[in-house]
Amino acid sequence: MTSEIILRAMLVGLGATLVLDLWALARRRFFGVPSLDYALVGRWLGHMGQGRVRHAAIGKAPVVRGERLLGWGCHYLIGVLFAGAMLVAVGPQWLCRPSLLPALLLGLLSVAAPLLLMQPAFGMGLAASRLPNPWQVRLRSLLSHLVFGLGIYLVGWGAAQLPATSLCAV
Template sequence: MEVCMAVEIIMLGTGATLLMDLWALARKRWFGVAALDYAWVGRWLGHMRHGQFRHAAIGEAPTVRGEHALGWIFHYLTGLLFAALFLAWVGDAWLQRPTLAPALAFAALSVAAPLLLMQPAFGMGMAASRTPQPWRVRVRALLTHLVFGLGLYLMGLLAQWL
């Protein structure tokens, strides 16, 4: 991978993930909507080294040393991976003329990760089917990922400007 492309991936992925986190803080402050506890992500990853990939309820699983840090690091690494996948999908030309539609389309597709992988592994069922209000969880996940897409677009504009 060329150095310039690596810098762009880091910029897009970090910026988009940061915007997503700011959105989560705003939702919590303004609407009282709790964000995902990234310690759960770290706990999930920590249990994988012992062969446990699914949990009945991740919040009740034994804690893992360093789970907060592990979860947050994985969260930002996932943002970098998604940025790299996005750029592989749209190509380098997108960076010359960033547009919103592809970023939002990719973000909408990326919501498959929590719905089909993480939520079932955390004990929430496929697409949050075991939660008290599955559609609310699904819509929130989609909105959060669309904010990530907006972040990709805004960081693309910033990269173009720089």
């Protein structure tokens, strides 16, 4: 049963991250809103291995070999870890009867990662405070993470429609 929970958590996390990426693609295509270049995430992670966590401007930091793949892989891994954390908090039975509130709360809480960790480390300041439009960036981050939470719910609901297993046996 533990392996089934892990597999379903992976499915939900990967699927919700895909929903987030489709949202970013739609925003860019229809509204011209740029999205995060995950190569920069890989660059940041690559520099961490050399002991550098903070940058004045991550875009000006030296390129790291394989940064795009590293960044995208980490992006999807984080989605899986967030889904797993939610299941630890609410219990694996959520996978049998998904509800929207825990998923949206996860999305709301997960916005702390870019605002409090990544943006300062990338040189953007705490909650994008060094950018010319910090509230716009904050709002976009919040909306994107709520879309991730909605993705958690939608993929969880879809996964719950799969044939009954020992996890969801009545």
